[in-house]
Amino acid sequence: MAPSPENHPRQHISRLRLNITGAVQGLGFRPFVFRLAEELHLAGWVRNTPAGVEIEIEGHPKQLSAFRTRLETDAPPLARLFTIEPCTLPPAGYAEFNIQESGAHSAAVPVILPELATCDQCVADIFNPDNRRYYYPFTNCTHCGPRYTIIEDLPYDRERTAMRIFSMCSTCREEYGNPADRRFHAQPNACPDCGPSLLLYDATGTLLRKGRKPGDIKAMLNRAVDTLRSGGIVSILGLGGVQLLTDAANEEAVRRLRSRKARDAKPFALMVPSVETARTLARISPDEERILRSPSAPIVLLTRRAGAPIAPSVAACSPSLGIMLPHTPLHHLLLKKYGAPLVCTSGNLSGAPLCHTQEDALRSLRRIADLHLLHDRPILRPVDDSVVRVFRGREIVVRRARGYAPLPVGPSQGPDTLALGGELKNTLCWRAHGLAVLSQHLGDLETEASTSTFRREIDNLGRLLHAGYGRLIVDSHPDYAASRYGRYLALKKGLTVISVQHHVAHVMACIEENHTPRPALGTAWDGTGYGTDGTIWGGEFFDIGETDCRRIAHLRLYPLPGGDAAAREPARCALSLLHSLSAEACPTLRKTVNRELAATVRDAVRSMMDKCFNSPLTSSMGRLFDAVSCYLGFHGPNLCEGHAAMQLETLARRYHETEQNKPSPLSWDIREENGCLVCDWEPVLRLLDSELKREASAEELAWRFHDGLAELIVRIAQSCRRTHIAVGGGCFLNTLLLDLLCDRTEQAGLTFDYPQRVPAHDGGLAYGQLAAAGLTLTTV
Amino acid sequence: LAHGGGGEMTSRLIEDIFLPAFGTENLTQHDSAVVSAPKGKLAITTDSFVVHPIEFSGGDIGSLAIHGTVNDLSMSGARPLYITAGFILEEGLDTAVLSRIAHSMGQTARQAGIAIVAGDTKVVEQGKGDGLYINTSGIGIVEHSLAIAPSSIEPGDAVLVSGDIGRHGITIMSARAGIDLQTDLQSDSANLWPSVSTLLQSGIAIHCLRDITRGGLSMTLNELAETSGTTILLDETAIPVCETVRSTCDLLGLDILQTACEGRYLAIVPEKQAEQTLLALQRHNPEAARIGTVIPSGTAPLLIDGLLGVRRILSKPYGEQLPRIC
Ligand SMILES: [Fe+3]
Ligand SMILES: [Mg+2]
Ligand SMILES: [Zn+2]
Ligand SMILES: [Zn+2]
CATH class of the missing domain: 3.90.870.40 (DHBP synthase)
Structure with missing residues (x-):
């Protein structure tokens, strides 16, 4: 009779301790470990820890290694294992495997799970007339249902959730207590006899x-x-x-x-x-x-x-x-x-x-x-x-909330810190217990209610994470509500507040997420953000090192007549670019702008620029997109965010998908001014003008404009001899631009990283702020 | 105009321009003015005027200096009595301009019933001034027993404005932007004492008065709420703004709530006298309106209810208006 693993002599038994950090609690991970251990005839225990779970497992080395592998491959779908630290120990002589209750020391568990969509089995339950949960709208199990939205405190147990007001009926209690049941320790477990109405x-x-x-x-x-x-x-x-x-x-x-x-x-x-x-x-x-x-x-x-x-x-x-x-x-x-x-x-x-x-x-x-x-x-x-959207098989998160928040984005090195994000599409990011936890999308901090939510979520998240912070990070824009509140909190608590330049944070969000090797070229393109030199930034290139960051290039500056008003009316930006050129340049583009703006408005806007009245200078790529969209036929004001830019992308995509032989890009001029590269859009405008005159289609020109941008980034990388490229900012929600960049960087032998789990726009700012806080920004 | 340095040139300026403009009977030719002191509490204020351009539609730096000073006194409910004026002139300033401004100043003072009792003139090198700056001090008498001050503001009080806002700011801004508005829009620069006097005579138990100047409604109300430890809640639809001001704000990309006035003020009064206050204000300006309410200290000092019930925070402008949208 072949010896079964249990009958192996003692010296062949070994014990392994696994310290696992990650998002593993509350989605049936411990029952999964239990079943796996039973299946492999291994003894020991599993318990929750502040950072994840801890497992001790004892048995035959071969079984142990199978356990190690399957721990990762067979884990429940939502479990995210960040680190597994193994430690081999002498055997302890365990007789069986069990799930240990979380001890008092593990009151602080940093990983809070998001809401999970109803699983197939629960869907089957509610449509089965013979099931006791037939038509019950609050059915759930360990694989699905509410989590983050019902948690008052950790550890995640029913009495610390919003579900504590519903007392389980005996049948539900039985399911809850049975390790073999799908509803074992399902905290929101409920049924038509005992649950919500x-x-x-x-x-x-x-x-x-x-x-x-x-x-x-x-x-x-x-x-x-x-x-x-x-x-x-x-x-x-x-x-x-x-x-x-x-x-x-x-x-x-x-x-x-x-x-x-x-x-x-x-x-x-x-x-x-x-x-x-x-x-x-x-x-x-x-x-x-x-x-x-x-x-x-x-x-x-x-x-x-x-x-x-x-x-x-x-x-x-x-x-x-x-x-x-x-x-x-x-x-x-x-x-x-x-x-x-x-x-x-x-x-x-x-x-x-x-x-x-x-x-x-x-x-x-x-x-x-x-x-x-x-x-x-x-x-x-x-x-x-x-x-989210899917790009080249990968998921790109555009708004991070239900189902994602507040899962940690990943490990994060440094002292516990709270980053307060930007003004619009605000999120918070907390570095605690070595993890970066990004809050759900909190909205635009312009209303009283969203500001209250923002302040409340700081307290809530801190309580749930059992985390404090020794420093605060804010955007360098002095008027952002989050920056004001950060300065107030810092003053009240006697803490340091670090302000981080907007576009550096954008780029660092991408670098941190993708572990982009440094030095890297960071490109930040968005609408408008507060620069360090009195101009409004938005089309920036940084050389990012381990401890410092140098602004090495930016778009040629142009005035933004009326500030935010120029963001509403693409024609203002279209007029502004032309106003910077000689009077006879680009007659065709001028005609288009003249059709868009009434003569009185045009005169007023020109006069504002001449007198430098409320016309801050900007290097914004977002506003340049607006202008080019206007030249290529976009009418009226932006009816929603990114409206003109989206139309330009749509035109270009149509061409991208139908034309096989692609013409040359609309190339930019790169020149050096006082030790910094200036990317001049003038040749792009002149080409647009002459091509429109010879009646090239708007689709073709929109595509060539996009391709010119991809080419621009590659050229800047080559001129500063960087092989790794990272990008950030709202312009990179444009997947055609990403597509062209993937192609061009590949051809040039460069690596290219773009934001995925963290939004490219201001919703990812807080995460970038954490990583950017340690960098010294220099400009020339 | 040439650099005077306190010599013959300066005294010629005074004799040729200021004395005839202001009227000589009160302007002292001595180092200080000696005036009779009425019984009661005195209100004293000082202010500097650096407006550019120095002449604009509906006024000039001279009339503005008188109004500004008179209004500052009025905001403590004090009847304006005396004013002094110090001039810093930039070398090269056209004397015709100076003369126009001095006359405007004299006329405005006479209309306001305030006496210009002392003055001073300095000329600075070209490039070191902006044509003309004026510094004034004003003295007024308090003839009521109310505590008109931010500390008297209480939750529940009504907030009223004495007329439509933004005319001064937009007039100045469009002049600076080089835009001809092609309308009859003028600065709202005006003497507020007659209106304040009516409120006092009507027996309104005024809690606070504040003229809306730099930083507009937003800055002024933020400061009042902060100093009084309350929150002020505005109703956006109730704020009177004329169409020209509104459309020019859109054109220039300016926030109407951050746009200055020079002849409008806020009256914060007990709720039960809100209606009476409104009627009194409307006797001087039919555009006067009830625009808000004082509430206990909340999320922020200044809140505004917009269309469909969305309540926004109006924060104090940090510096110049910066683009915020990313
Ligand atoms: Fe941004
Ligand atoms: Mg004043
Ligand atoms: Zn389920
Ligand atoms: Zn039940």
């Missing part, structure tokens, strides 16, 4: 119905479906807050939602019942499908199909459609009944943070929704829907 309110805030039994739920869902079918607007309380729903095919309904929300032309996202429905609206690659279906269940930006049956005002200024799948049982039940795409947008007033309580929904959305479908499971903090 669904509530239906009318527009005036009168409660129409409340319940958790299939009959109640069906009646409420039917009422919601009727309202949606007749073009009404329904608010629904999801995982992280309220979403507003309306029929995506009903133009009148979509317009009504837009006007009631006072929202500009910014595209609305859609929720569809299935990937099959999504395919009727957009082209979907296997990678895109995988991400749509992932536990994070984000809004995925997809290429719209021509003639997709949706109302025109859903996304009038974008060629993409943002689509997500149902991610809670409530969404599954509703979408299944409705059977067609719904607009699904954040339930907030324009500029204010997401409503996340019943009271707030009924009060703030009173004039917006015709019916409210809410629930009584408290949501402790607002977490919006995340937005």
Whole structure:
């Protein structure tokens, strides 16, 4: 009889201790370890630690090594292991494997899990008439359901979550206590006998119905479906807050939602019942499908199909459609009944943070929704829907919130520090316990409510992470609300406050995320940020070393007549560039601008520039995009952020996808001025002008403009002899630009990194600020 | 104009220009003015005027200096009595311009019923001044027993403005931007004492008055809220702004709430007298309006409710207006 592993002589047994850091708690990682150990006939224990889990495992070395491998390959889908430190020890003689309770010392667990979309098994439960959770909208298990939005404190146990107000029935308690059950230690475990209820309110805030039994739920869902079918607007309380729903095919309904929300032309996202429905609206690659279906269940930006049956005002200024799948049982039940795409947008007033309580929904959305479908499971903090896009098979995060936040972005070296981010699309980033934890998207810090949320989340996150901070980092813009608050906090607590230049933070976010080797060329292109020399930066190149950072190149400066007004009206920037040239240059472009701007406005804007009145000089690439888009036919003001730039990208992409033989790029002039390189756009304008005169298509020129930008970055890298390139700033949300850069850098033998898990725009600033705080910035 | 250095040239300036412009009976020819002191508390203020351009539609640096000083006194509820004026002239200044400004100043003072009682003149080298600067001091008498000061502001008080805002700032700014507005827009530079006097006579228990000058409504109200330890909540739709000012702000990319006035003030009064205050203010300017309420200290000193109930924070401008959008 062959000896079984248990019968091996003692000297062949060894013990391994594994110290694992990462996001491993609360998603069934310990039960997974338990099952794996049992399967491999290994003894020992697993327990949570402040930074992750600790495992001791004892058995035959071969089994141990199998355990090591499968720990990584078979881990639950959302578990992220950052580091595994093994340590071999003499055998301790364990008889069995068990899950140890977290000891008192591990009260501080830095990794908080995000919300997870309903898993397939739970979906099956709610549609199975024989299951006790049939039609129960708050069904969940260790693989799915709310996490971050219900956690009051760590360790993650039911009594420290918003679920503690619901006391589990005996059946739920049994599931919760059984290691073999899918709901073992599922903190939000609930059922129609003991869990949260669904509530239906009318527009005036009168409660129409409340319940958790299939009959109640069906009646409420039917009422919601009727309202949606007749073009009404329904608010629904999801995982992280309220979403507003309306029929995506009903133009009148979509317009009504837009006007009631006072929202500009910014595209609305859609929720569809299935990937099959999504395919009727957009082209979907296997990678895109995988991400749509992932536990994070984000809004995925997809290429719209021509003639997709949706109302025109859903996304009038974008060629993409943002689509997500149902991610809670409530969404599954509703979408299944409705059977067609719904607009699904954040339930907030324009500029204010997401409503996340019943009271707030009924009060703030009173004039917006015709019916409210809410629930009584408290949501402790607002977490919006995340937005991602897929580029070359990789996921690029555009808005980091539900399903992502507050997972650590990665390890981060240095003292505990809090970075406060920028003004718009604000996020916080906390370095604690050696990890960089990025908060959910907190919105624009212009409203009282978003500012309150911002301040509250600083406290919340600090409490959850059990972290403090010895220093604060802010953007160097003196007027940013986050910078003001940072200075105030520092003063109050007697701490150091470090201000970091906006574009250096953008570049460092990319370098830190990708571990880009240094020295590297960092390119930051965005709208406008506060420079260190009294000008407004936005088209910058830095040589990034280990401890210092030198601004080595920037765009040729031009005035921004009217400051922020120039960001609203692309024609102002178009006029400004021409105004810097000799009077007879670029007659064709001038004609276009003259058509766009009334003579009186033109005279006034010119006069402002001549007198240097409210016309700060800028090197902004974002505004240059606006100007070029205007030359190539963009009309009117920017109706939403990035409107003109998106139109330019769309033109170029059309050419990119249809033309095989590509003409030469619109090349820039690079010259040296006082030891710094200046990238001059004048030749680009002159070429545009002459090519338009010979009636080249706008599509072709838009493409050649993009390619010229990719070429520019490569040329700068070559001229400063750098082989690694990192980029940051809102301009790099443009995936055609990324595409061309990938090609050109590859041809030139350079490495190219771009932001992925952390947004390229200001939503990633806080993460970059952490890494940038140690750099000395020099300019020439 | 040539560099005088206190000699013959300077005295000729005084004799030829200032004395006739101001009227000689009060302007002392001695080192100090001796005036009669009325019974009661005195209000004393000093201010410097460096506006550029020095002549603009609806006024000039001279009338502005009188109004500014009179208004500062009025804001403590003091009746303006005396004013002194110090001039710093840049070598090369056109004497015709100087004469116009001096006359405007004299006329404005007479209209306001305030006596210019002492003056001084210095001429600086070319390039060291901006044509003309004026420094003034004013003395007024307090004839009421109210504590008109930020410390009297209480949650619950009503906030009113004496007229539409931004005319002065926009007039000056468009002149500086070299833009002909092609409208009859003029500075709002005016004497605020008649209006304040009406409030006092109407028996309003005024808590605070503040003229809206540099930094506009935003700066002025932020300061008041900060000093009084309260929060002021504005209703954006209630703030009176004329169409020309609004459209010019858009054109120049300026924030109307940060745009200066020189003849508008804020009255902070008990809620129960808000209506009465409004009627009194409207007797002097029909555009006067109730624009906000004082609330207990909140998220920030100054909040504003915009359309559809979104409440924004209006922070104190740090320096010049900088682009914020990224
Ligand atoms: Fe930026
Ligand atoms: Mg003053
Ligand atoms: Zn599940
Ligand atoms: Zn139960």
